[in-house]
Amino acid sequence: MEVKTASFEKITTHATTVSGAEAVIKCLLEEGVKTIYGYPGGAIMPVYDELYKYQDKIHHVLTRHEQGATHAAQGFARVTGKVGVAIATSGPGATNLVTGIADAQIDSTPMVCITGQVGSHLLGSDAFQETDIVGISTPITKWNYQVTKASEIPEVLAKAFYIARSGRPGPVLIDITKDAQFDSLEFSYKKCSGIRSYNPFPEVNLLQVERAADLINSAKKPLVVFGQGVILGNAEELLKQVIEKAGLPAAWTILGLSALDTDHPLNVGMVGMHGNYAPNMLTNECDVLIAIGMRFDDRVTGNLKHYAKQAKVIHFEIDPAEIDKNVKADVPVLGDVKETLKALLELLKPNAHASWQQKFKELYDIEFEKIIKNDLNAEKGMLGMAEVIDEINHCSKGDAVIVSDVGQHQMIACRYSKFNQSRSNVTSGGLGTMGFALPAAIGAKMGVPNREVVAIIGDGGYQMTIQELGTIFQTKVPVKIVVLNNGFLGMVRQWQQMFFDKRYASTEMVNPDFIAIVKGYHIKAKQVTERSQLEHAVKEMMESKEAYFLEVKVEQEENVFPMIPTGASVSEILLE
Amino acid sequence: MEKKNYTVSIYTENNIGLLSRIAAIFLKRHINIESITASKSEVNEVMRFIIVVEVAEEQIKKIVGQIEKQIEVIKAFYHTDDEMIFQETALYKVKSSEFVEDLNIQDFIKDTNARIVTVTQNFFVIEKTGKRHEIENLYEKLKPYGLMQFVRSGTIAVSKNEMPISSILENFNTTNSIS
Ligand SMILES: Cc1ncc(C[n+]2csc(CCOP(=O)(O)OP(=O)(O)O)c2C)c(N)n1
Helix, strand or coil: CCCCEECCCCCCCCCCCHHHHHHHHHHHHCCCEEEEECCCHHHHHHHHHHHHHHCCEEEEEEEHHHHHHHHHHHHHHHHHCCCCCEEEEHHHHHHHHHHHHHHHHCCCCCCEEEEEECCHCCCCCCCCCCCHHHHHHHHCCCCCEEECCCCHHHHHHHHHHHHHHHCCEEEEEEEEEEHHHHHHHECCCCCCECCCCCCCCCCCCCCHHHHHHHHHHHEEEEEEECCCCHHCCCCHHHHHHHHHHHHHCECCCCCHHCCCCCCCCEEEEEECCCCCCCHHHHHHCCCCCEEHHHHHHHHHHHHHHHHHCCCEEEECCCEEEEEEECCCCCCCEEHHHHHHHHHHHHHHHCCCHHHHHHHHHHHHHHHHHHHHHHHHHCCCEECCCCHHHHHHHHCCCCCCCCEECHHHHHHHHHHCCCCCCCCCCCCCCCCCCCCCCCHHHHHHHHHHCCCCCEEEEEHHHHHCCCCCCCCCHHHCCCCEEEEEECCCCCHHHHHHHHHHCHHHHHHHHHHHCCCHHHHHHHCEEECCCCCCHHHHHHHHHHHHCCCCCEEEEEECCCCCCEECCCCCCCCHHHHC | CCEEEEEEEEEECCCCCHHHHHHHHHHHHCCCEEEEEEEECCHHHEEEEEEEEEEEEHHHHHHHHHHHHCCCCCEEEEEEEEHHHEEEEEEEEEEEEEECCCCCHHHHHHHHCCCCEEECCCCCEEEECHHHHHHHHHHHHHHHHHHEEEEECCCCCECCCCCCHHHHHHHHHHHHCCC
């Protein structure tokens, strides 16, 4: 008897004989995929041949590099909550996916990558463009699998989509040998509904929820710190109800941004290395720390030995491996936040914590005086990055999706962008992948075509995936691109200034004429060098119906503050 | 924290590549694997890995969490030495001339419950199953006679407590009526 290790829904299609390559497309259609990102090559040509036949049903976006395909798929997934799909050939095509896969893994982004592989008879022979992509991607995928028989394709792809999107999402890679693409199979599709060795939704222990509620109800100085788990679990509304009912000040991690309106009175800003003063300082003063869908990354906690030691910690989390990984939880609450927060809400007593909230305001005022005011209202000197973000806020009114790259501009974008709906902040948090933003913005805009999508990028990171301008030109996807040009690898330069006595080793950039490059792709472009030009230029960009590139020359040696130096405690956060 | 020997028992689907996934979890944390074995388990088509490592309890907990997170891992457990019954097997290849001439050798083979598996004109092969220190003891005793070859297996172990794999799997079958 064959052992069943997974369960599938009822058959939705009648069996027909198709090639493995066609089966791949049919699986994608069954999973509701309409757009995929990729780059062709020898080992994946049978699938591309089918993409040609199915081009009215599935839109293949030819990126200019496979890394761009993964980031575009990630951008798409982050704004829609659906699984992003990237596809590439074997060998170099497959290895070019690695950075995006690692990024999706650490930021829990649902993505399915499909790679072609040499024929199964050639496996292990160092054939042309053979690489062991399954071996290479093992530590950076939620799951991966090599298909060598056409008949495996429907079940394996059904499992791939199920694994990528369920529980704590993540990337899955499916490698398909060329013969499996050519061979034929009897195709019928059943969506995967369970895998016996995989439990994506741990059962909720109501006793733990009760213990959490008791702690919160008796807390005098509670602080919520929430992350992307709230977004992935579609629990934004519940979070709001919880904090409103119990009067809980709530801080977001960088990936939690936009899960709550920026201007919500209980939103006390961002925790972490370049987060806000109040939530970082008061992490070490609260009596109950309520962590929701976040994983205590070291950039959030600073020195763990001095992190919230005075507080009882409650940890709402879907992934059992995250419990006690970095911070010991007094009350771990495992499960889907949508269930656990719902149960919690019932048990919470109404509260206001007015004087405790006042503390956040007082510390905010200090940060405002020392940092924010100057960031936003400089009157002389070169433009500052925050002024540009502020101008975008004026136009977007918080409706835009902000996609940021990695560096100083990212921190400024995350500190100053305003959001009034969820899934609006797309940034590479855990991996800090320079080059992420331009392709991610393409995918994001395709995911939510009715929303404005603005990429904020540094002059360094921009040049890591600048070739995706070609994708924008070819697809006419109307993304807005802002390059904050400081002529430096700014974030590294800041560290050199602060910790390496200003030895600016290889951080100064001699940049090309960005406007000329963009013009080569026939994308509208403008350069701003003066404060007086900014308002008009941003307005023109935001109102443009087409893609638009805005280069802003900013202060070269601006530093991002506040800052928690590496190894310091959150309450040793520097204001200057 | 104090380091101890832990035996990790991992029940998995039989899947190519899982070994490297599991090994990578140890590698990433610079943990030396003392011994590893893989075999079929008491459950049809379910594999069992047994990995012995020396770490602190805090760390083994996290590692087992990471192992369980792998899609094809059904369940992982960790146990201290006193919670397990375990054995290792070793083979010792000794020159026949030494063996025949020295009666001592024959005595401690008898004493240690070792077994002679092969005899040829040139060499004898002795097999010993037991605890690590027993195997080491015999090794030390045979060494002066010029061991031609020595090999020891990984640890195999069963736990004193139950490992409820069958019920986990049954539970899946009843909650996901398979169509
Ligand atoms: C792929 C990659 N390489 C290197 C780094 C290290 N790094 C982090 S920030 C940074 C500088 C980014 O410079 P730029 O894109 O100009 O942005 P700025 O900090 O100036 O805003 C570098 C090199 C990285 N995060 N990613």
